[in-house]
Amino acid sequence: MADDILKGRAWRLDHDISTDVLSPGAYAVDPVEVRKLHVLESVVPEFASEVRPGDMIVAGRNFGCGSSRETAAENLRALGVTCIVAESLSRLFMRNAIAVGLPALVCRDAHAAFTQGDEIQVHPGEGRIINVSSGLELEADPLPEEMCRILAAGGILAMLKGQGVA
Amino acid sequence: MAVGVWEPDEGGCGTVGMNLAERILARAAGRDQVAAGEFVMAEVDLALLHDIFAAQVFDLLREVGVDRVSDPDRTVVVIDHLVPAPSTAAAELHQKIREHVARLGIGAFYDAGRGICHQLLPEQGHIRPGELVVGTDSHTTTYGALGAGGTGIGTSDMVYALATGRLWFRVPETIRFEMTGQLMSGVSWKDVILHLAGRFGSDGAQYRAMEFAGPAVAGADMSSRLTVSNMALEMGAKFGLFAADEVTDAYLRDHGGAGTEPFQPDPDATYEAVHEIALSDLEPQVALPHEVDRVSPVVEVEGITINQAFIGSCTNGRIEDLRAAAEVLAGKHIADGVRLLVAPASQAVLGEALETGVAASLVEAGASILAPGCGPCFGGHGGLLAPGERCIGTHNRNFIGRMGSAQAEIYLASPATVAASALTGHITDPRHLEAPDGR
Numbered sequence: 001m002a003d004d005i006l007k008g009r010a011w012r013l014d015h016d017i018s019t020d021v022l023s024p025g026a027y028a029v030d031p032v033e034v035r036k037l038h039v040l041e042s043v044v045p046e047f048a049s050e051v052r053p054g055d056m057i058v059a060g061r062n063f064g065c066g067s068s069r070e071t072a073a074e075n076l077r078a079l080g081v082t083c084i085v086a087e088s089l090s091r092l093f094m095r096n097a098i099a100v101g102l103p104a105l106v107c108r109d110a111h112a113a114f115t116q117g118d119e120i121q122v123h124p125g126e127g128r129i130i131n132v133s134s135g136l137e138l139e140a141d142p143l144p145e146e147m148c149r150i151l152a153a154g155g156i157l158a159m160l161k162g163q164g165v166a
Numbered sequence: 167m168a169v170g171v172w173e174p175d176e177g178g179c180g181t182v183g184m185n186l187a188e189r190i191l192a193r194a195a196g197r198d199q200v201a202a203g204e205f206v207m208a209e210v211d212l213a214l215l216h217d218i219f220a221a222q223v224f225d226l227l228r229e230v231g232v233d234r235v236s237d238p239d240r241t242v243v244v245i246d247h248l249v250p251a252p253s254t255a256a257a258e259l260h261q262k263i264r265e266h267v268a269r270l271g272i273g274a275f276y277d278a279g280r281g282i283c284h285q286l287l288p289e290q291g292h293i294r295p296g297e298l299v300v301g302t303d304s305h306t307t308t309y310g311a312l313g314a315g316g317t318g319i320g321t322s323d324m325v326y327a328l329a330t331g332r333l334w335f336r337v338p339e340t341i342r343f344e345m346t347g348q349l350m351s352g353v354s355w356k357d358v359i360l361h362l363a364g365r366f367g368s369d370g371a372q373y374r375a376m377e378f379a380g381p382a383v384a385g386a387d388m389s390s391r392l393t394v395s396n397m398a399l400e401m402g403a404k405f406g407l408f409a410a411d412e413v414t415d416a417y418l419r420d421h422g423g424a425g426t427e428p429f430q431p432d433p434d435a436t437y438e439a440v441h442e443i444a445l446s447d448l449e450p451q452v453a454l455p456h457e458v459d460r461v462s463p464v465v466e467v468e469g470i471t472i473n474q475a476f477i478g479s480c481t482n483g484r485i486e487d488l489r490a491a492a493e494v495l496a497g498k499h500i501a502d503g504v505r506l507l508v509a510p511a512s513q514a515v516l517g518e519a520l521e522t523g524v525a526a527s528l529v530e531a532g533a534s535i536l537a538p539g540c541g542p543c544f545g546g547h548g549g550l551l552a553p554g555e556r557c558i559g560t561h562n563r564n565f566i567g568r569m570g571s572a573q574a575e576i577y578l579a580s581p582a583t584v585a586a587s588a589l590t591g592h593i594t595d596p597r598h599l600e601a602p603d604g605r
Binding site for chain 1: 205218219226229230231232247248255256259301302303304306318319320321322323325326329330334336368369372373402404457544545546563565566567568572
């Protein structure tokens with residue numbers, strides 16, 4: 001997965017998007033089919049109905065701050081989001097995104113370089129981000145080898161199965 | 167998982183000094199030396215699961231073909247979020263957890279009503295300085311108060327940790343906070359951590375460990391340290407660490423443990439940054455909606471009306487917090503139109519509040535006492551807000567929509583400030599209330 005080139009449409013989100021808005025507590029123990037309908041509803045109400053498979057998120061600082069809930073990353077993946085690019089990422093969100101096989105990249109300049117709906121291309125392995133609409137090319141922090149390995153396996157559970165721990 | 171207490175390192179011969187985070191991860195990785203930026207595979211000393219994620223983790227464990235936990239004696243399960251069960255679905259979830267716990271032979275299980283995980287683990291003697299603790303809860307950083315490397319992980323990582331007893335970690339850079347001076351009367355360590363969040367930002371310690379040190383820290387009791395380490399997470403921290411000292415030793419002995427040797431960073435340890443924080447002039451602080459780092463001195467926002475006041479959570483639900491609130495409330499009554507909710511952090515805290523008259527002072531002042539648990543703080547149940555309502559609480563997050571309506575507002579403050587605000591019906595600096603005995 002880390003070697004693929006991802007192509008899609010950018011959803012530009014603000015700073016400090018918390019896990020409470022990515023996966024509201026009131027639906028914490030509902031199945032993913034229910035949870036995904038409430039992603040970002042308190043800040044971008046149209047998101048869950050308008051997001052398309054292949055879309056990516058370009059966010060500001062501290063994306064995914066808050067709780068340990070992996071559902072924040074899992075809900076986005078369930079809606080078809082293929083990559084998160086943010087000015088900075090919460091440690092827990094980044095860890096969880098990688099664990100569920102969703103590439104999450106830190107790129108300090110991305111937020112300013114995109115407007116809502118821009119066409120985006122990302123090469124997670126190389127940390128290369130292109131705003132196809134404007135032609136601007138940006139560099140993200142490269143993902144450490146350890147994280148690339150988990151992404152390549154399709155997430156940490158897939159990796160665990162592959163290791164045959166049982 | 168590794169069992170055994172941490173043993174102090176005599177030497178330092180030929181090695182570079184390590185800070186607390188590096189010492190913790192070096193020990194867990196079975197290495198003499200680690201440095202910030204490295205990735206290590208570490209042995210997990212203790213794994214914590216609570217009711218939101220436990221059943222899912224155990225189901226997944228079965229799905230990946232493991233269906234056992236690598237060390238049942240070092241796995242703790244706590245039912246604390248959906249307590250008492252607010253729905254049939256929650257009751258069924260708890261039922262599933264109880265079945266899993268029995269089947270897997272998990273040693274430490276705290277059923278609904280015993281309290282909040284981050285209160286119970288220290289209180290019941292599960293946390294030891296120098297150990298590595300992972301939990302399916304972001305506020306697992308709380309255990310840094312005892313010098314333990316506590317940090318939150320997601321459900322998939324927890325499945326991996328339970329299956330193998332190990333997990334990968336990046337050794338974080340550390341920011342050291344040298345605390346000097348003495349807090350004014352009416353100011354608490356909750357005000358200190360809110361101040362730090364405001365000053366350094368909600369990502370001010372992103373991916374990093376925070377190490378709290380300096381002369382003022384020696385005077386901070388364990389309850390205060392737990393509050394600070396708990397909210398280190400709100401600055402993005404991976405760990406929020408205090409060195410283990412006499413306060414830690416006394417706390418461990420009081421809570422069924424054997425006490426501890428001092429657990430300190432090496433004198434020549436390196437830090438990404440060292441900030442000196444002078445506490446003597448600090449005033450009561452409040453975080454304004456909807457970010458934990460939108461912090462103001464209480465005096466600057468006094469007068470904002472409130473509908474609900476909440477005292478509780480893993481941040482500030484201990485006996486010291488309830489007592490601080492009771493001292494403000496004793497002999498008085500909360501304002502008309504205000505609901506005061508108090509959720510003790512554990513059954514033991516509630517018991518002590520009953521024995522010492524603290525609970526009576528709270529109830530006589532108009533408080534509703536809730537069952538020990540997390541309900542209101544995470545917006546699950548028990549104290550949700552309507553559109554346009556405002557709540558001031560002692561908890562750790564004020565994100566939009568966290569306590570019910572997205573049109574509600576949440577303010578975060580110390581127990582004394584929350585109690586003072588409940589009395590007047592608007593945000594109030596506790597130092598501005600007349601003491602009942604005219605002091």
